[in-house]
Amino acid sequence: MISNAIQIEHVAKSFGATQALADVNLTVAQGETRALLGRNGAGKSTLIAALTGGIEPDAGRIQVIDESGVFTTAGDGSIGCVFQKSTLVPTLTAGENIFLGHYPTRFGFVDQAAMRDQAAAMLYEWGFERLSERLVSSLEPLEKKVVEICRALQGGPRVLLLDEPTAGLDAGASQQLFTKIEGARARGVTVIYVSHHLAEVFEVCDSVTVLRDGRDVATGGIEQFSFDSIVSAMAGPVDGADGPALRRSGQPVSGDRDRSSGQKVVITVNAVELDTHSRAVSLEVKKGERVGLTGLDGAGHITLARAIAGEVRVHQGTVEIDGKALRLGDVAQAIRSGVGSVPEDRHINGLVPDLSVEENATLTVLDRIRGPWGFVSRKRRRVLYSELSSSWAIKSADPTQAVSELSGGNQQKVVLARALASDPRALVLINPTAGVDVTAKESIYSSLIELSERGTSLLIASNDDDDLAVCDRVVVMYDGAVTAHLPAGYTEIELMTAVQGQAPLAPHEDLTRHRESERQ
Amino acid sequence: SATGADNSAPMVGFSAAVLDNPFTSANVNGVVAAVDESGLTMLPPTNAEGDSGQQITDVSTLISQNVKAIVAIPRDSDAIIPAVEAANAAGVPFITVDTAANGGNVYMNIRADNVAMGKAACEQLGAAAGGTGTVLQLFGPVSTTPGIDRKTGFEQCMAAEFPGMEIISKDTGWDAAKTVDQAQTVLNTTEIDAIFLASDSVMLPGIQTLLQGLNRWAPQGEAGHITTVAIDGSAPALDAVRAGYLDADVSQPLNLYAKYSAYYVQAALKGTTFQVGPSDHDSQIVEYEGNLADMLPSTVVTKKNVDDETLWGNAAK
Amino acid sequence: MTSTILQAGTRPRAIRMSPAVRRELALVPVIIAALIVGTILSPTFLTANNLLNNVLVNSSVLGIVVVAESVILISGYFDLSLESIVGLAPMVAVWLVLPSSLGGSGLGIPSWLAIVACFAVSAIIGAINGLLVTKLKLNAFIVTLAMLTLLRGVTTGISGGQTLSRLPAEFLFLGSARPFGISIQIWIFVVVVIVVAAFMQNHPIGRKVYALGGNQAAAASAGIKTTKLTIAVFVFGALLSALAGLMLTGRIASVTSDQGNGLIFTVFAAAVIGGISLNGGQGTIFGAFCGVLLLGIIQNILTLSRVPSYWIAAIYGLVILCALIFNYLAGARPRRNTQRA
């Protein structure tokens, strides 16, 4: 008989006025892999936190059951968890992070050698040989994510909770993760899998639960669901207020592709070398054009975008806006020259959490909304903010609410509004829809399309296929150099190949094909 | 040595408790100058910055440098004892100035009687105020020997001789700003007839400004004069006595501290010994906490003797 | 049926004060309580004379340094060396003016020039602090701690440990002038509070300081020149502290070589009780002003109440601790203050 490993009954949790979980009921069988889906703020991460004991539910009962008995905490090492937000200790080594709090000991002291060797062995499986001795603060985002996954797997947990584990992973690493999940499932490990990438869900999960407004609104075997049925369960009965109809992930937008031919060039990247040993990159974006920029982690596309936005300097080369050279490394001058930018991570450099929504949205133009005496004019600020908030549909209680109190999707819209406050001719967007749910994503896309049609040039640096699908063409970088220009209508295989630097395909090719065939 | 101490004169060490206090630094400068003048080499004074533990190390470091005698202004009479014992063990004569050591084998304590100073101030103040009214006592922290001794001398005398006077006491922490804060609050809220300043070098300029603001800075005999007596004998205080703003000031024998520090260092190097009884310079050598102390006379300064050249406040000009 | 996002927007929400305002007002009842206690304990407490000439005058120097420190704290940094500028700046000025017979330099520089010079010296010190924390990215706490030790040492060195008194009238003016019957110290303090508060609340530069302290990276990517702004903030703090030092010198009619020592602890206590967050980006100048008032009132009550002087310090510490706990219970605690000191 298969017993239920996870049993959740009538669980509720509020944070002040926000009801994160209203009434959740969920049972997951031993060895099952369950997808937990829902829009931003549906309560997925809260439920995961309740399962690990990180938060105490206000009501209801949670039981996590072993084959042998009852255990309930992550503290004893029987629950492994990859949290949505990084939970690594940056000042410790990767190896120590993997064993955090559960060290192998000898005579009561930590057995450093054993810890090092075991961590090295785990990381080796992911292709990282010398990672275990390095400080986490010096790791790349991808490497950090792998360390987090290794920590979740360390000690052979019986239950695995994965909250958006593939965020930040590239295709190869994602496949490696799926292999691990497969292996764990074979050992009878119970898995809860949270993701906004529905393709992954169809690839790895046995069953699905959809949360909406803190309630479980749909549960069943994976075979009972389609892409569309999941999306409609997540969104609830549609009232049409949330933007255009949903498209299937990765599907290109229709539209007039030749709209920008003959227009003048707005962004010119002239023989930019990102660092001493990389080759020159040149690039042009015309008025009203939407250009995607992508590559593997560390390929340089993000750095190039940041350089254009004025955030970083480069080794060599110039960037021009409307023919005038930018002083790189000077954001203020970039803004004055007509560049707006959406930074890579809204939590790191997009928002000042304690300032109000309207102040965040107008932070780039403080000097332009002055009244008499040189002080900030509250009236002018409010007028500007009203325009921005209506064009981006920012939902906040009132303009003076602290931006930290908004939902992730709305916070992202504030960052977009901030980029547009200076009325830029060129907009550089880095991962503009990161962590945003499907519906919010669509409304961002439609706003971006409208913007470009009114003449703003967009450069979208992203690893998200959906972001790139909005573009007129995609520039692919590999190891600091441009390797391909793909006009809209490229196939997924073309993109994958270009991203890999057009070299002969690696073993991952097989995995990718496998993934393709499974989807069909 | 590498620093070029080619001077073959015997080296003398000096350990100061603090250097950022005007009275102590006047004292240190005077002693250093007098000892240098007497033909000995004085090492730069060490500064314990108010830390008794550091002062023990300072003395120990001086001993390591083979000094022939040590002069010290102790931070604390008790906490200096291990330093005295270390000097005793090394056979280095130990002389204290101003603050005594309460143990160990001290060659000579050169000091004035702070209790007697408090008493003298009380007598001057009580007489000038006519033995009635309220007196504001601005005292030094009782964690310092001069602070506690002056306070004790003043209060004992008040209780015994002027029981009709009420005392309001405020701790100034030997801090000019705190003195003004405390005095301002009391003067603004209470009718005060007399003020006793435990240290004019710290307190007088601020009190003067404060009283001027209250229209109470008036010389003797004019309306609004507040009977004021202080201890120390700094130059501004002597000026105030001269002009009649201060009724009296008890001047510390700072010039004598300097002179007799050099004197006793020379005596110690020669191996002279002293007995309890009158000294050869108008003072009494007494036994104090188990050691000899040369109780140098402090001078009550009034308008009559304020121009006396031997007062250190006059010499400092 | 609405989506989650819409719900978040439309959910009923009581008319709410901004957290900043709530934090400031949290102190008002405490101040009122302190006033009541004072009135009960001492009949002279609740008089205009006591409140103006004792509480406010005694708080002015402290208060100006609190304003300086608050701006630096809001910018996300720390400056312990302000207290040493309170000592050094007037020492430099007076030393330049006085003849060597009075412990001065003997250079005979006119007072106004000496005052300009001491502000210049303070500005340079602030700029060095700012450069060290921005360009070298050294920790502000430890840099300004070393600077504090250095400047205290320089003050002692210049003065040779002496107190400089017999100051020219220009220096005494700041301690004795009483325009409209109220001490100039109060006027300066109040003007500084009003001007800096207005500036921080509504001027673009003030708002940039909040953004800098709230999230330095976000401020930088919004085009704010964080390095220059940080240096400017340190320079501003140093200049205000020099002003406070000159005011203190005016009050005590002298410059002591330990002037300002120990002040910084009270400065931090007042700022934090007044709602300035040590994490940067939070708190207002008006709140800090309330913090200064509260500490001034408590100090005044303790002085009036004739508590044995040995125990005053202990009671003062206890009251501060209670005020902090009260601040927490009033929900005034900055939100994300989970860990870092």
Place this chain on the structure above:
Amino acid sequence: MTSTILQAGTRPRAIRMSPAVRRELALVPVIIAALIVGTILSPTFLTANNLLNNVLVNSSVLGIVVVAESVILISGYFDLSLESIVGLAPMVAVWLVLPSSLGGSGLGIPSWLAIVACFAVSAIIGAINGLLVTKLKLNAFIVTLAMLTLLRGVTTGISGGQTLSRLPAEFLFLGSARPFGISIQIWIFVVVVIVVAAFMQNHPIGRKVYALGGNQAAAASAGIKTTKLTIAVFVFGALLSALAGLMLTGRIASVTSDQGNGLIFTVFAAAVIGGISLNGGQGTIFGAFCGVLLLGIIQNILTLSRVPSYWIAAIYGLVILCALIFNYLAGARPRRNTQRA
């Protein structure tokens, strides 16, 4: 063709020291340089007598408080009140023992019991600090600052400002015993350093303290009981400081009411120069030990050299500032130290 992942794994990489080790060793050449300078400046400097009895003995009390503070800093917190425990703990113990004629309580409690009691009091103070920063989430800087004021006041209150002397032999032992001809203060200091260093480096609890300071949320989600651990760290720091206080009392053969005042600034300077990060999670006890040694040597050189006394404090501050800048130039600076103090 290899994937990025494989590339990352195989990319050539020089054999490298861990940053922690690099930061520690950064101080060794500085210490050697200081030793050379000292030897040149003074013939008495490089003698066993000077190095042991002047440098090390004087550094022992400071050093133990530095170890205590380092553990608290590594845990991601701050404790300014340690210096007041250095004063309060021995004051409580001695007060309990001494007759009222000598300023004591007159309770006549035996010395061993009084010592146990003073450690108990210190532990309670540490626990209160820990509770306030964890349960109420108050800022550690300001809580321990208020606690510092309170405890200093209590110390003055208990003693009435007096110095207590004529201590029983048990209290003097810690100052005067010289096992194998070397002061017991040095023995205790060295043993404390070795034991705490081994514990922090290799014991699971020590590693958990590093995790706590590096990222509290991560530590909590790894099942580490962060609240309990934090309180334990504060209690541990308080106990070590009480030990340091008893050692200081042994040295000066008395307890003064200002014992420990001002110590904490030097404690922070030594810890940070020794590579302890004020951001938590970084630095080692051995590094802190080197920081203590360096400051002790500099202090000793300044005393031995003939620098004019009034300028010693300034030079000391300047040297600390230079050491910090050197630390930066040696690449030893904690990396993410961009902003917060």
